[in-house]
Amino acid sequence: MAKESTTIDVGEPSTVTKSSSHVVVDEKKKGFVAAAAGGGYKRGLAIFDFLLRLAAIGITIGASSVMFTAEETLPFFTQFLQFQAGYDDFPTFQFFVISIAIVASYLVLSLPFSIVSIVRPLAVAPRLILLISDTVILTLTSAAAAAAAAIVYLAHNGNANTNWLPICQQFGDFCQATSTAVVAASISVVFFILLIVISAVALKRH
């Protein structure tokens, strides 16, 4: 009797411990599976983020260099004057070249943070840093694109009320190049909005 009771003694707690440890393992497994699923989905977002950044680097370098090299010299000139138009004749276009070059450099510098997000998809800090700095740079990009667009519009259409004459009839190639640069910068604005949306979705809790 005494022996039987001792076997029961040993038996009961051991099964209890077993079952409870089973539960703990199951919970851990569930947690691990959930983290892995969340991690995989967030890693996909991070890879998309990285590819978008690569595309944005290409577009911003293109926009900045097209605007930088936009220059046209008319084939006729007087003794004192040569008719020439370049990006440095317009302060707004200078602002555009400098701003979009800054944006391109920022994008290159942001690549390591994007890589960290791919390696550690659940890390919060790189995501938050990217989201906030992307927002500031988005403002700079859209400001540069809009300011240049206002001047390009004026160059195309002029303004009769203030007697500002259009110059695109004379400097057609120059206007073409600046318009292209503005369109490219506008596309990079869309890319930045997508990047911010990706960061926001990746930041949110499950």
Added chain:
Amino acid sequence: MAKESTTIDVGEPSTVTKSSSHVVVDEKKKGFVAAAAGGGYKRGLAIFDFLLRLAAIGITIGASSVMFTAEETLPFFTQFLQFQAGYDDFPTFQFFVISIAIVASYLVLSLPFSIVSIVRPLAVAPRLILLISDTVILTLTSAAAAAAAAIVYLAHNGNANTNWLPICQQFGDFCQATSTAVVAASISVVFFILLIVISAVALKRH
């Protein structure tokens, strides 16, 4: 002996259960306290968000109406011509008035979402909606401000290379009003950046 062994039998599992249930309660308490602390801190962010939106509504309505009412008629005129400048003489300023009015309406419509964030500080959906729509509206605001700034700069300084003469010597009050509107819109851009940072911080996991 048999009775003693049964008492031990009952005793051991009961203490195990008690201690484990204590642990569970403690864990739950900890979780509750953490959620409450996170909720309080996020409620503070949500209230700041709401106040920022109220301030931004005031500033954007001010900017839009200052630009809308900017008009100046010079005190001399010829038989056929009266010298007058208004916001509708410049397509860029029309764009500014419409865009900033849209921004102000958006801000009013976003107030309910901000209130939901105050009432339920841990809800993810209203935060995410606010962050994404704020980003789009930030782009619109900064584009309108930058385009108007480019034209205001031109009105002040002109451009000798394209023979666009400054008009602010004649239309001083008009230029003053448009400059004020651009400055107000730029301040609201800063407000939007703050709003996005608040939403990002509130979205992140603890």
